Amino acid sequence: MQRKNKQQLGAFGEELVAEYLINESAEIIERNWRIREGEIDIVALQPTGTFAFVEVKTRSSLSFGHPFEAINRVKAQRMQRLALGWLATHGCLGCEYQIDVAAVLVAIDGSHTIEYRANLL
Numbered sequence: 252m253q254r255k256n257k258q259q260l261g262a263f264g265e266e267l268v269a270e271y272l273i274n275e276s277a278e279i280i281e282r283n284w285r286i287r288e289g290e291i292d293i294v295a296l297q298p299t300g301t302f303a304f305v306e307v308k309t310r311s312s313l314s315f316g317h318p319f320e321a322i323n324r325v326k327a328q329r330m331q332r333l334a335l336g337w338l339a340t341h342g343c344l345g346c347e348y349q350i351d352v353a354a355v356l357v358a359i360d361g362s363h364t365i366e367y368r369a370n371l372l
Contacts, residue, residue: 264309264355264363265292271353271365277303284337291333302348303369304334309355318354319368327371 269279272295280302281294293305306326308318330350338344354366 260311260357261307261309263357264353265307267355267363267365268305268307268353268367269293269295271367272303272305281337284333286333286336288336289329289333291330291337294337300347302334302338302343302346303351304330304337304348305351305353306330307353307355309357311357311359313356318356319352319366322352322371330371 265282269282272279272293276298277295279293280296282292284291284294291304292307293303295303295305297303306322308321310318327350334348334350335344338346338348349370351367351369352371353368355363357363
């Protein structure tokens with residue numbers, strides 16, 4: 252798959268997850284927040300007041316494994332550091348937060364499924 256197509260697929264998956272979160276009464280605070288160490292796909296505020304830092308993995312097939320398989324210990328630790336970086340830069344150190352992961356599978360016809368795992372760490 253060409254890079255542009257992969258970027259479009261990823262952006263489509265992030266949009267689907269943002270809509271999913273809004274339907275779950277979360278407020279999208281920020282998308283694609285980036286610092287040198289990496290990027291947080293979605294920052295959402297849950298109705299409980301907890302910040303959710305969401306990593307979205309989108310695939311068009313399972314031929315390279317399930318999207319959740321892309322989240323190893325190193326990636327999870329990076330997500331933790333990025334979340335703390337976001338909290339620090341937004342004056343929210345000490346706020347409740349969680350690391351979430353969303354797996355999006357998109358079929359050729361555009362149909363999709365979303366699996367959402369909250370509080371990964």
